[in-house]
Structures are given as structure tokens and as C-alpha cells.
Amino acid sequence: MRQGTYVIRSNEPLNVVYHRMILEGDTSAITAPGQFVNIKLESFPLRRPMSIHDWDESGFCVIYKPVGRGTEYMTALPAGTALDVLCGLGNGYSLPEGVRRPLLLGGGSGCAPLYALAKACVGKGVKPTAVLGYNTKDEVYGEDLFARLGLETYVTTADGSYGRAGFVTDVMSELEYDYFFTCGPMPMYRAIERTARTSGQYSFEERMGCGFGACMGCSVMTKSGPRRVCKDGPVFRREEILWPTQA
Amino acid sequence: MADTSVTLNGIKLDTPVIAASGTFGYGYEFAELYDIDVLGSFSFKGTTLNPRFGNPTPRIAECDSGMINAVGLQNPGVDSVIAEELPKLLRVFHKPVVANVSGFSVEEYARTCEKLDAIEQIGWIEVNVSCPNVHGGGMAFGTQPEQAAAVTRAVKTVTRKPVWIKLSPNVTDIVTIARACEDAGADGLSLINTMLGMRVDLRTKKPIIANKMGGYSGPGIRPVAQRMVYQVYEAVSIPLIGMGGIASAEDVIEMMLCGASAVQVGTANLIDPYACQRIIADLPGVMNKYGIDNLKTITGGAHCG
Known part of the structure; x- marks a missing residue:
């Protein structure tokens, strides 16, 4: 920091x-x-x-x-x-050894950090597939950026006003992949949990006090104990996440 | 040369600035940024007998001039603090540290303090009878004079270290509670803890904090803290550690004039991780500006007569 x-x-x-x-x-x-x-x-x-x-x-x-x-x-x-x-x-995403065909699954604002990740993957000779989800046509951004990296890029809108009508998980269920990285809202994460067939990494969002690990304001419980979203995260491996029960 | 040193219960501090519990973790995050030996001391994350995860999130809400938190005493429990955190702390902080303790019964407070009594690097025990974010404990002990006195007596019987009681501002008369703690043997009083507050999200129309209410801290509470330090100073003779919204060297001096022998800096650490370092560096210059040569002589200076 x-x-x-x-x-x-x-x-x-x-x-x-x-x-x-x-x-x-x-x-x-x-x-x-x-x-x-x-x-x-x-x-x-x-x-x-x-x-x-x-x-x-x-x-x-x-x-x-x-x-x-x-x-x-x-x-x-x-x-x-x-x-x-x-x-x-925070920790950020890391590309595990041996991953060749990762999926990048973005939801709204969550598409933003996946661009830097896409560039990092390409820099390591790995070509991910990008699936960017938005509510409606007016929100869509970044499609050209991912395409310019030479990546297969899909856009979904919930209302069908642009790209494919539906959610990123609709595309995910039809694609071949060996890993996934995602950033987006909690309902999207629940759908990904139901759909995903591989390991992956999720980026979490939480209201923060400090952002650097001092206040414990953003703690989440994981399978290996309490973790701070700001310092130990925001990215957590699928295997360590304890999903909150739906309210 | 301005003398910034103060003495608390016979232990000399190079500066009156102490980082407040819950805003400084166990010091490591800050030790990566600056040499935390510049601090007078710091009060480590509130510790309980057993591990606690704390409250669900959201635990944080922004407010005008501050923030609300409802962390709920997340900590790994006193045994883990002693076995893991304190040895690590010893590598980055070489002065006596303040052990902040919370509990849910008089016996629990005593058992936790008894374990901490054996640890050499701990200079003082700060007993939190004022956490607003847990049920059936914390603040319940700090809102009634008899309860606060009972905790004080129980802790004093198990430790030879100086004991400070951290008082809640969420009371009708803080002076009565301060006197009860002094009479029960307290060696100092820390005041104030956070003020119970609430914010509502206009979109969801529900409280932002999952626990609904939380502790309001930051510059907004500083006038209230100073008023309470002023009132308690007139009523007791043990040293006061003043806190509540302190964010500058000027604030330190103002709080000491109200009656504090030392101060704690809390919320400011979360917004500016270098806050304590900056305040400590600014102190001599600000002392000169106001004609103060020796900081320990100004405690209570705002009182008439």
C-alpha cells in the first residue's frame, strides 16, 4: 500500500x-x-x-x-x-499454474477490474473468454477493450436490449473453460455457484472503514476463519468461501 | 525544546499520543507504514476470553464528521492473542502496550485480565465497559455505577498492572460512574467510547448497519468528549486518557487542557493511516505556537481557579 x-x-x-x-x-x-x-x-x-x-x-x-x-x-x-x-x-486475482482457458465473468461495475486481469492473462500467454453482464444497453462498456485484446467476448443484458438476452451464467453454461474469475453483485455470484463446473476466484465488495486491515469493518467468515475483505481479499478462492444464507 | 513526555501510572511516555483500540489492530498494518515506536503507546484490539467473529456486515456507515461502526468485538480470544499476536507485536513495538479487554460477565473480565497480567510487554490494562455493539455485555457494565465498580474490583484483584476503565458516553451522568470506578480501585479512566448512533439507507429505507445501531466516532464527538473529560477531571484524582475525534496536535492540546493526562487517537487512523505519526511530529511546533514548554503541565489547564 x-x-x-x-x-x-x-x-x-x-x-x-x-x-x-x-x-x-x-x-x-x-x-x-x-x-x-x-x-x-x-x-x-x-x-x-x-x-x-x-x-x-x-x-x-x-x-x-x-x-x-x-x-x-x-x-x-x-x-x-x-x-x-x-x-x-488488497490481494487481487492470481492465475493458477496450468490454467489455459479461464472465463472472466463481469457484472456491471464488476466488469472493470476484469480488464486489467485480461491483460495480465494475455501477458502470460493465456487467452481468457470474457462474458460481460449488464442490466440494459445504456450501461454497456468495455466490450471493445476485451475484443481489442483478441479475446472472445460476449455481452449479456438482462432486458435483452443489447447482446444476448439473459445473464452471464446463461453463456457460462454453454462454454468450455478450466477456471473462472468473477466480479459482480451477490445475486450473480449465487447463479455462478449453481452453474460453475470448475474452481475459480470471486471478488467481494463490503462497506469498509479503513481499507487496509485495521478496523475489522469488512470481515467475512470463510472456511479458514474470519478474513478481512480489504486486506485478505477482496479476491477469495471458491474453495474457501462460506456463502451467506439468503435472507 | 518542547517536552512532550507525560507519565501514566509511573510509566513514562515520550508523547501523550496513544492509538485507540479497534483502530490499530495489533499494530502490524501500521508498522509496515512507519516506525510505530514513535507512539506513546497503543491499545490493541479489544480482547475477550473466547474468540468472537463479531456482527454481520455492513458494520460501517459514514456520517457527517465521522463514522458508525458495529464490529462487535471481533478478536481471536485471549489465549490466541497471547500465543500469536503479542509475540509478533514484540518485533515491531518496543514500549509497554495497552491491553484492551471486554467481557460478558464480571468473572470473564477477571479471567481474561488474569491471563494478561503475566505478559511483560503489557503496561496497562484498559477495561472496556462501554462497547455499544454487543448484547448482554460491554456497555451494560458501563452504564451502572455498581456494575462498573464490580468489574473494576474483580479486575484489580487479579492483576498488579495499572487498570484503566474505559467509560461510555451513553449515560445520564458519567461523573457518578467515574467516581464509582475510582472508589473501586481504578488507576485511570479512558473516555469516551463511541456514542450510540444510527443511519438509514434512503434507497432500502432500512438501517445501513446490519446490527441497526453502532458506535459513532470521529471529529463530530470531540466536543462531547472534551465536556465529559472536563467534568470527570473535577470529580476524580486518577489520570484521564481523553479520546473522541482527535485528529491534530491542536486537538491533543485542547483535550489535555480539559483534563486528560494522555490522549488516544482512533478514527483518524482509519482515514489517514499516518495520522498518529503526523500528530506526534506536529506537537512540538504547535506547543511552541501556544507558548507551551512542557506538555505535562497543561493537564486540566482549562479549569478555573
């Missing part, structure tokens, strides 16, 4: 739902796709945790959806604004 000042290079809407912010600064603390940053916004007490969509030596990029006062405030920040960021938090 590194705390530092990062300067907004650009902050623009990607479509009517999602925004993309590119921040310049030291990214040496980012060691794996699936890690996150925790962004301090002036006059908001707690930081905003966001998964890293992409990064290079000069900066990183997050994709976010304005859903509350903090993220709405973020949309108005102009280029050149300096932000206090904790960079390179």
Missing part, C-alpha cells in the same frame, strides 16, 4: 450510467489485477474504495457509478484536481 497525491488526468462519463476517472501518480504499490484504491474526497469522512480498471507506470483508472453523495461529488471533479489516495490495496 502507498498513500500519495494523485492528479486527475480525465474524469468523464463513459455512458449514461458509468464514469471513468484516470489518476496520475506512483503506481508502484499495485502488484496484481483485482486490487483496489481508496480515495479521499474533501469533506467526506471515509474514503471511497474503487477497483482498479487498468494501470501503467504513470497512473491508474477507475470506473464508477454515481450511487450516493460521494460518487456524485466525484463526477464533478475537474482534470487537474489532486486527490489523496491509498493505492494498491
Whole structure:
């Protein structure tokens, strides 16, 4: 983890739902796709945790959806604004030895970190298949990015307004794969648990206090005991997860 | 040269800044970022006799000027703390540490403290009778003078280490409870713990926190904490460890003027992991600015007469 000042290079809407912010600064603390940053916004007490969509030596990029006062405030920040960021938090995804045909299963905002993972896989000579799920056409982003990496890419929308009508698991059940990586909402994870035929890695989201393991605000119980989503996660292997009983 | 040192129960601290329990884990996360020996001390994660997972999530909600937490005393239990956490801590922190203890019965408090009494690296035991996030324990002991006194007496009989009682602000009269603890043998008082609070999610129209209520902390509670430290200072003669929203060297001085002999920094650590280091580094300069040469002389300075 590194705390530092990062300067907004650009902050623009990607479509009517999602925004993309590119921040310049030291990214040496980012060691794996699936890690996150925790962004301090002036006059908001707690930081905003966001998964890293992409990064290079000069900066990183997050994709976010304005859903509350903090993220709405973020949309108005102009280029050149300096932000206090904790960079390179959490464990991130790791590609297990011998995996040749992984699936990347994204849901909404959860498609964002899978792009950095896709690039990392391609860099290791592994070509994953990407399945990106959205509610409706207006939300779709990133299809071109995955396609440009030369990956077989599917898009689903729940209302059928774009790509294939249905859910990522509808596509998953028809594909050949030897592993999966996913990031998305809990209902999607429940469907993946019912569908998946292999091992895989899930990225979890939780309301956080600190984001670096100090407050125990985001703990989940796993088969190997309590784990902090922010520090021990956010990525957990399928085998270690204890699924919460549905309310 | 500004003298920032203070003495608590005969133990000298280089600085009055102590990291507060529940915001500093067992120190390792922060030891990766800076040399935590710059701290006066720190109070480690609240420890109970048996392991506890704590409450379901969400455990955290943001508020104006602070946050609500309902972690619920997640900890691996005192035996595991002694066997695993404290030996690891010894490698990164070389000063006496504060052991924070919670319980669900007077006997449980005593048994946990008895085990901790044997550990040399522990300088003080801070007994939490004010956790708002567990049922049938915690705060139940800190809201009634007789109960707080009973816990204090039980703990004092099993340890020779100085015992601080951490008081709840969620009471009608904190002075009565403070006096009861002093009369029962407490060597110091930590105040205040978090204030019971609630937030509601406008989309779901339900409480954000799974446990519904939680402890409100952060700069928003600092005036309340200072008022309580001021009131308790007038009523007892044991040292007070003041806490509640402290985030700057100025805040440290203000809290000490109200009556604190030392302070704890909590929520600020979660927002800025370097908060304690920064406050400690800023203290001499801020002391100079306000004409203070020796920090230990200002305790209670705001009191008239």
C-alpha cells in the first residue's frame, strides 16, 4: 500500500450510467489485477474504495457509478484536481499454474477490474473468454477493450436490449473453460455457484472503514476463519468461501 | 525544546499520543507504514476470553464528521492473542502496550485480565465497559455505577498492572460512574467510547448497519468528549486518557487542557493511516505556537481557579 497525491488526468462519463476517472501518480504499490484504491474526497469522512480498471507506470483508472453523495461529488471533479489516495490495496486475482482457458465473468461495475486481469492473462500467454453482464444497453462498456485484446467476448443484458438476452451464467453454461474469475453483485455470484463446473476466484465488495486491515469493518467468515475483505481479499478462492444464507 | 513526555501510572511516555483500540489492530498494518515506536503507546484490539467473529456486515456507515461502526468485538480470544499476536507485536513495538479487554460477565473480565497480567510487554490494562455493539455485555457494565465498580474490583484483584476503565458516553451522568470506578480501585479512566448512533439507507429505507445501531466516532464527538473529560477531571484524582475525534496536535492540546493526562487517537487512523505519526511530529511546533514548554503541565489547564 502507498498513500500519495494523485492528479486527475480525465474524469468523464463513459455512458449514461458509468464514469471513468484516470489518476496520475506512483503506481508502484499495485502488484496484481483485482486490487483496489481508496480515495479521499474533501469533506467526506471515509474514503471511497474503487477497483482498479487498468494501470501503467504513470497512473491508474477507475470506473464508477454515481450511487450516493460521494460518487456524485466525484463526477464533478475537474482534470487537474489532486486527490489523496491509498493505492494498491488488497490481494487481487492470481492465475493458477496450468490454467489455459479461464472465463472472466463481469457484472456491471464488476466488469472493470476484469480488464486489467485480461491483460495480465494475455501477458502470460493465456487467452481468457470474457462474458460481460449488464442490466440494459445504456450501461454497456468495455466490450471493445476485451475484443481489442483478441479475446472472445460476449455481452449479456438482462432486458435483452443489447447482446444476448439473459445473464452471464446463461453463456457460462454453454462454454468450455478450466477456471473462472468473477466480479459482480451477490445475486450473480449465487447463479455462478449453481452453474460453475470448475474452481475459480470471486471478488467481494463490503462497506469498509479503513481499507487496509485495521478496523475489522469488512470481515467475512470463510472456511479458514474470519478474513478481512480489504486486506485478505477482496479476491477469495471458491474453495474457501462460506456463502451467506439468503435472507 | 518542547517536552512532550507525560507519565501514566509511573510509566513514562515520550508523547501523550496513544492509538485507540479497534483502530490499530495489533499494530502490524501500521508498522509496515512507519516506525510505530514513535507512539506513546497503543491499545490493541479489544480482547475477550473466547474468540468472537463479531456482527454481520455492513458494520460501517459514514456520517457527517465521522463514522458508525458495529464490529462487535471481533478478536481471536485471549489465549490466541497471547500465543500469536503479542509475540509478533514484540518485533515491531518496543514500549509497554495497552491491553484492551471486554467481557460478558464480571468473572470473564477477571479471567481474561488474569491471563494478561503475566505478559511483560503489557503496561496497562484498559477495561472496556462501554462497547455499544454487543448484547448482554460491554456497555451494560458501563452504564451502572455498581456494575462498573464490580468489574473494576474483580479486575484489580487479579492483576498488579495499572487498570484503566474505559467509560461510555451513553449515560445520564458519567461523573457518578467515574467516581464509582475510582472508589473501586481504578488507576485511570479512558473516555469516551463511541456514542450510540444510527443511519438509514434512503434507497432500502432500512438501517445501513446490519446490527441497526453502532458506535459513532470521529471529529463530530470531540466536543462531547472534551465536556465529559472536563467534568470527570473535577470529580476524580486518577489520570484521564481523553479520546473522541482527535485528529491534530491542536486537538491533543485542547483535550489535555480539559483534563486528560494522555490522549488516544482512533478514527483518524482509519482515514489517514499516518495520522498518529503526523500528530506526534506536529506537537512540538504547535506547543511552541501556544507558548507551551512542557506538555505535562497543561493537564486540566482549562479549569478555573
